[in-house]
Amino acid sequence: MLDFRIDEERCIQCGECVLECPAGVIAMDGHPKMTNEAGCFQCQHCLAVCPTAAVSILGRNPDASTPLAGNMPDPVHLATLIKGRRAVRRYRDKDLAPELIDHLLAVSCHAPTGVNARSVLFTVVRERVVMNRLREHLIGRLAKLKEGGELPEGLAGKYLGWTVSAWQEKGTDILFRGAPHLLITSAPAEAPCPVQDTHIALATFQLFAHAHGVGTVWDGICMMAFGVCSDVVGKLGIPENHTLGYAMAFGEPAVEYQRTVQRGPALVNVVQW
């Protein structure tokens, strides 16, 4: 039930919601009307575009949305965030406040998803003690595989083999880079764009986390470990029918970067048609 409602006192019959609806399911009949509930994919563009906050859908009160005018970050600061974000590999040995993690996830779930599926599952390690147990389990399994010569070629010497030896010889954590938390995204395999959705969700989380001074690192080593210890994914509570997106370690950084790096120019291919 979409619960599409128009506040007729506020509606100025401008037709913006009709023009904006990507599914074409709103029509003007005096005031806007929902013509096909099943065709709506619940993107809320009608609510977002209405100049007088007259549209409500899915029980959402438009007055509870954040107004955009004057509230957007300025491009200069946003560019600094994008260029100043680093893969953080040193973390403080403390948990983030659970409320902060909840806030990061509550905002990150606004990331776009194909056909507005919004089915990305955020699997999160919220406590260091859990992270420590997971690390112990995974590195223990990897060590046994390494001993038995069972690590896949290419991963044995380099990535996973190194993860085991660094931990055993120096107590250095290559698996999670010493981060207190882990975020893994997944989405039902039957979603229209499960791979893209999961990656976009993590990229969104990453930038928002950095805006809060929370460090993150995309964790390819963890993904490789899941690849060779695949039963662990299910034990983390990720449903069997889900496509695994990626893992990201995060927490309070124990490093402070002073300036952006200098990359570019962007590799650009201009289409000549």
Ligand SMILES: Cc1cc2nc3c(=O)[nH]c(=O)nc-3n(C[C@H](O)[C@H](O)[C@H](O)COP(=O)(O)O)c2cc1C
């Ligand atoms: C898909 C992906 C996987 C990555 N896996 C790891 C990893 O397992 N361990 C690690 O320390 N860094 C990992 N990184 C971080 C990259 O090495 C890092 O982004 C790159 O060196 C550029 O540095 P920057 O993120 O500070 O700009 C990964 C990054 C990406 C995008």
